[in-house]
Amino acid sequence: MAAHFQMNDLGALSYYIGIEVKQGKEALMLGQSTYASKLLEQSDMAECKSCMTPMEERLKLMKASTVAKEYATLYWSIVGGLRYLVHMRPDIVFAMGYVSRFMEDSREDHWATVKRLLRYVKGMVDQRIVFPKTGESRLQVTVFSDVDMAGDIDERQSTSGVLVFLGSAPI
Template sequence: MQPSTRSTRGDGGRKELIVSVYVDDLIVTSACTEDINSFKHEMAARFRISDLGTLSYYLDIEVRQGKEELMLGQSAYASKLLERSGKAECKPCVTPMEERLKLTKASTVAKVDATLYRSIVSGLRYLVHMRPDITFVVGYVSRFMKDPREDHWAIVKRLLRYVKGTVDHGIIFLKDRQE
């Protein structure tokens, strides 16, 4: 999701208002609440809009805003992915992949359901947005999407077990303290 508009607003001050657009949904953010309210007022004068208030959920991304931090996560999405893969009740593990593991595209072990493999790995690729801790492994298992084998699927299953144990992980941004 790319910011679609970036403008300086106000009376010559350097106040930024960022508007992100996805189809017919907008996210409006700024350090200045008055600028946000002014923008909403201008939009309401031209279009019929609904103000849903403070952002809490958007495109399967959960937003939790505290006084000192902002947390972005995908625990609900991760749980749905675990259910879809049949791993909702699996035993969690503490690392996403074994050390020094070597896989190859020329594997001769049994083939697995390529459609299921691609679906689960694609779901993990979306989860990477808020989970940098799984980025390497997801990239690694993505190499085998064309012809997935049992040894490739074993790594995906281990990664899902790791996700099960870390389902509430996400990205935390500390807010600047204005003193």
């Protein structure tokens, strides 16, 4: 006995698992502004002041911090939510990797770093990835990398970062 399936045309994709899709004649845009706004509300930072960078420069945190413990479940929840936001926000990848180190035993100084990251997200909530629809150009990839050489205070491991630009170049 054969099963019969009916397929329906639901129109152009506009929203999928928290990712907003806007399809225009000039470009395809992907973003997560609604998701980011909900994350800011969940962390009671919807009305916070924004900042221009996701993390303080040369910030060094330790797992064996002596400051007071923070609510672990809140830290886990917000950092987990930010991890999902990374898919459309490559600008926060490094900061996310850094705050994820402290999931086991989060402290107030670790939470302050997460709050700084949330303030950055607040200022860039409408940021999107744009894929232009141009037939007369080709994509060009530019890559930069860096490493901090044993910058992890606890384990003396290095942290590396990669920045990838994908843009159109004239033929």
